[in-house]
Amino acid sequence: MSVDELKASSVQTPAQVRRVVLAGGLGTLIEYYDYALYGYVATIIAPLFFPGQDPVASLLSVLLVFALSYVVRPVGGIVFGWVGDRFGRKRALLVTVVGIGLANTAVGLLPTYATVGRLAPVLLLIVRIAQGFFAGGEVGGSATVIAEAAPPGKKARYGALTPMGTNAGFAVASAAIGIVSGLLATDQLNSWGWRIPFLVGLPLTVLCYLARRMLPDIDRNVTLGRHGFPLLSALRSYPRALLQAIALGIGVQGAAYIGSTFIGIYLVTNLHYPKTAVFWITAGVTLVAVALMPLTGRLADRIGPLKVAAIGLIGYAAITYPGLLLMNVGNLGLAALGYVLIMVNMAFLQVASYTLTPQLFPDSVRYTGTALATNLSVLIAGGTAPYIATWLVSRTHDLRSPYYFVATTCVIGLVALATLWRKWRQNFLLATNTANSAS
Template sequence: MTTVPASVPHTGDHLPAPPPMQPRRAAVAAAAGTAVEYYEFGVYGYLAVIIGPLFFPNDNPTASLLATLAVFGSAFVMRPLGGIVLGRLGDRVGRKPVLIATIVGMGTATAAVGLLPTAGSIGIAAPIALLLVRLAQGFFAGGEVTGSATYLSESAPAGRRGFFGAFTPVGVALGGGTAAVVAGITTTALTDDQLRDFGWRIPFLLALPLIAITLIARSKLEDSHAFVAETQQHAPAKSPLMEVLTEHTAAVFKVIFLSIGSNAGYWVGLIFMNIYLTTYLGYPKSNTFWIMGAISFFVAILMPFFGGLSDRVGRKKVITIGFLGYAILVLPAMIVMDQGSFALAVGAMVVLALPMPIVQSVTYPTYAEQFPTRVRYTGLSIAFNIGTIIGGGLTPYLATYLISRTDNLLAPGFLLMAAVVLALITLRTVRESAKETLQ
């Protein structure tokens, strides 16, 4: 860890405590923005089966689904570029202005999806337009969740970074849960023909009021406590990217491999399971959406508890339990889901979701603690977004592809197991940071 001379105030826990309301406001504003991001990704994933034939007409439903998931994954490809550009701005001009920019850009792109004409209207231009909008969404998303994690880690009072840092994944869960509920309402209230004609657009357009609420919350924030202190002591990094790549290479790889596991847990363990339950096992779409929404909200409630627990017993112990839970539970849960009983499938889905609040709540503050304040936004954005491409962008596509090639419905489970084993191996090399000051 970087050594700071005694005469220089250390950014983080050695500084005077932030104003009492700042951590709470930061938690609300950060969770709201992250919720918008994962609302859009969740809606796209939940409605992929409906959107696919509209933008990628094909006699083979699996081919349409794969094409739709490929476009889904394309947004992840843009995330590292967005992370580099927006992370650099965040490290040089401040966290707050960049977090406002990300929510405007990301939310606008989300709403734009709901306005796109389909292939039946403009032919090949439709999937191209969908791809371009998704790329724009991915660019801004590249600076959203990492900016949120950075801001919260730097605004939290001493000894409570785990608790407040958990509100970034709270936003993830709330966004995904809201997406599932909206998808459930839409598919319940409308007929199949109405869904294909106009209904699929409604969930995307509902991003607009979410943007407005988040902008109000973020406009009232001050910049993060640690960032302000850092800029008072030192000039901003001239080239945050080069500094990260040359001085913090090990931290970059550790966060990449950890985020592969945590992202696979979310995107395979929750989002892909919607496709698994509805497309492959034949359970009703609307009922499945309701269950996914309920599970997401349940997970969100648990996250601050596990984040606070990691402040007391350590990050690594809590994360290890969560990853082991995924590895042990995923295959038995998928087998139970395939018994033809929706009630059993719901029970199995609840059990499979139990590791999620443990892993998600504690990994986000852990990521942020691997980098010093002067390049934290850039370092976290590069590493996390690369891990997200592999663990999040590719996994729904790979899971669908593996099933189509092997006829083995358990293939996604093995994919998740491989990702969490990689993360567990990496975790052994990560220092315990719960009791440390920010670098």
């Protein structure tokens, strides 16, 4: 991989760059608003769609649907990667955001088990799979177009908008369910109030669609249509880059999904903190990480994204266990502090990862390579994280057992960084010198 492949911005003016970055970030916000929302209401909808005597079994069933929706994401990544690399990034990104938004709205309209019986969980699974398919082309596409639009020497600070969008989605979802749970009585929330945040996602989708319709010509300097099916070219010509991106992604997603999805469930179900307070703590903690991302983006442009990624991975491995211990003290303030200490690492790791991954591939297969690697890593370590963590706690009766999952994924991510180090250092120094000369 040569940094020369990303020198030429796909847009011409700073204003156009900002429009591309904003549209990309909004799309990932919509995507992760839905995924987070489903995780946050898991304890509420579990008995509605999977009624039974054992509440843990019902919760595991809902989380299994959550995990299964990730199985189809690589398929979506392949399909929309093909569209983006062959016919244009803009076309792919418009379709994905509409599909995600409609699927998100559909969840809020689904009948429950009490109304249609066994058809209810089937419909839930179908809608979640459809959402996973469209989501498969979203975050990888956003990272790709932002990397191509950003000027040399500023890839990470602009690239930060992708994880800022994903995590803002978590925060907005948490705030939405927090408002609803605070305004409604428990029986109202459990019977119909949980649907409201899903329906709110529709106007957010319309806003993002309009922002993307007004994008400049983001495909102007991109090589399109060189490969009939870019997946085959990526697998044949860039297998090492794919493996590196997947391994790094496993480190990112395993740690991030434990923090952003599982801990909210864990605080309510295992530690019995009040739901509304947990929703607001989750929103606040996530916004702290989002607020740090512009700073970590600038740091990555200065010292290199590999070093910043290493800070995040080592931080997760070192801090997650004591963070879980703080949560178990029985004090809500200390639980929030433990949560913050864990999630701060996300500001380092995700900014670096979404900057690194698109630059591992040439533009002719960049959308496909980025989307495929991102979705496979999410499938392996992200979508499964809440289920595995809940299962570990239920089987071992050790409230800190999810840490071992986090530590394992962090080691995999660090191995990926080690394989990238020598070549990336050469390219980073070249890119820095080029940016300094241009300024």
